[in-house]
Every structure is written in structure tokens, then in C-alpha cells.
Amino acid sequence: MRNLCASLLIGATVLLSGCNTTPYDRATIYYDRTQFTTQVSKDFPDIKGPILQHGRCSLLISTPGSTTGTYHFCTFALTQDELYVQGWDATALKYKEILRVDLSTLSKVALDSYFRTNQVQLIEQRRQSALSVMIDDGGYHDTAATERVYETIKKRGVTVVKSEGMMMPPAGPTPVVIPIVIPK
Template sequence: MRHFYSSLLLSTTMLLSACNTTPYDKATIYYDRTQFPSQLVKDYPELTDPILQHGRCSLVVSTPGSNTGTYYFCTYALTSKGLYMQGWDPKALKYVEIAHVDLAALKDISLYTFLRTKQLQLTEERRQLALSASIDEGGYIDGAATENLFESIKRKGVPVVESQGMISPPAPPSPMIIPVVVPR
């Protein structure tokens, strides 16, 4: 019996150590840095301004003053007039808009920083967005790109306020564990 358990443990360890999963954001959102601007202009004919910055991101959309909201994996594109966040439609093979922010309509912006995590927070009249840029391969937050995006928007004259904390996605449902004690 001892031999069975040790072989079961060894085979489970070998199976799990061979797992190399693709980050979920990379698996669900198509992004090719070199082709992205031309693909986005093709999908958004109304986008006529040159794209200044772009990349992969995670986005939380909420109401002003809230610290939780709806979570999206996305790509972003910054132009001189606006910030576009879009998801990927694998059936139509094109980008679909999640949110568009007119920089002139922004009430304020802030940058939340905790260790290596950075989150750009944009507040409009009735909507608040929290964006964290990710590395091109997905899976990790790119703090430098997020900070660069913050500085670019700040240079447009948008008021900067202090962040009130991180805006997070809602907690996932988790199973409830109820211990059952059986007396002997």
C-alpha cells in the first residue's frame, strides 16, 4: 500500500510539473504589437488620430467612489484625444469596444501603487475605470507602462488626485466548507 501511495504521489508530481499554461489574458485577447495599430484602425474607422501608446491590459469598470467593479482583459490605445479599451471577438476576428474615454471629459486621474503593482484610475462623471498595463506575453502587470500612460494623460492637463485604494474585481464564488464531525 505504501508503494502505491508513493507511486501515485510521484506520478501526480510529474504530471503537474509538466504543466505550462498560457496566461488567461493572452489566451483570450489577441495582441500583436507590430500589427495592432493597423488592425485597430481597420476595426474602428472613426479612429483617425495617431495611436501614441498601446498594449495589453486588465480593466475594472465601476461607478465613482466604488472599490469594486466588472473585470475585463483587454488591449488599450491612447490617442491625443482619447483612450480606447477593447476586447477581442474570436468569431468576427476583430476588436470590440469595451470603453472609450474622451480625455477632455475626465474629472480626474490617479495612480495607485502597491509594491510592483500599478493601477491607473480614471474618473468621469458617472464612470470610474481602473487600468493596469500588462506585458506583451500576458500574465504580469507592467508597472512602467502603466506609469508612462499615467504621465501621458497627466500632460494633457487632466487634474491629478490621490488614489483612495485599489479598485478590484468582485470576489469569485467559492465553495463553502462545512466540517462534519462524526463521533465514534
């Protein structure tokens, strides 16, 4: 019994020693808070006005009324008039645009929460997107920062509506198990 416990402990240690602790969003999206405004302004010279808020984020993009959308790890920059959402191109060492929303074109905005996850849902005539702000180190949602983005957009006079539910990425493929019965 003692050898079995020791073997299981050694096996678990070996398996866990290969685990990576860097959050996936941090590993794929470059973000340096102190240099971000300079970098993003260089990559997108047409950003209008000062950047009020910025950070890491996760984004879902879909059609209005849907609760399923394509998922992106991202960074965002919020100005008085627009929301800019970028991905990171590691080969070119610059940000690439994923989404740009002119706040005056928004028809509705909603805030939805599920436990510690908040989403600002931006509804336009032909597109719906959900933005969740992440902490600078990645891996966890920043509920207070997400609520600040929502409040900034709400102050622009956008119609506030009740959310139809959290937006989620499409479900991953699941293996199909087909039992084979062999009669005797």
C-alpha cells in the same frame, strides 16, 4: 518509505504535466504589436489622431468612489485626445469596443500601486475605470508602461488626486460549509 516517495514524485509529475503555461489574458486577447495599429484602425475608423501608446491591458469598470468593478482582459490604444479599450471577438476576428474615454471629460486621474501592479484610475462624472498595462506576452503587469499612460493623461491637464485604493474584481463565490452535529 522509498516507494512512498517515488509514488508521490510520479503523482506530482503526472498532475503537473497537465498544467497550461499560457497566461489567460494572452489566450483570450489577440495582440501583435507590429500589426496592432493597422488592425485597430481598420476595426475603428473613427480613431482620431495617431496612436501614442498601445498594448495588452486589464481593465476594471465601476462607479465613482467604488473599489470593486467588472474585470476585462483587453488591449488599449491611447491617442492625444482619447483612450480606446478593446476586447477580442475570435469569431469575427476583430476588436470590439469595451470602453472609450474622451480625456477632456475626465474629472480626475489617479495612479495607485500595490507591489508591482500599477493602476491608472480614470474618474468621470458617472464612471470610474482602472487600467493596468500588461507585458506583450501577457501574465505580468508592466509598471513602466502603466506609468507612461498616467503621465500622458496627466499632461492633458486632468486634475490629479490621491487614489482611494486599488480597484479589484468582485470576490468569487466561496463554498459554504455547514457542520452537521449528530448527537450520540
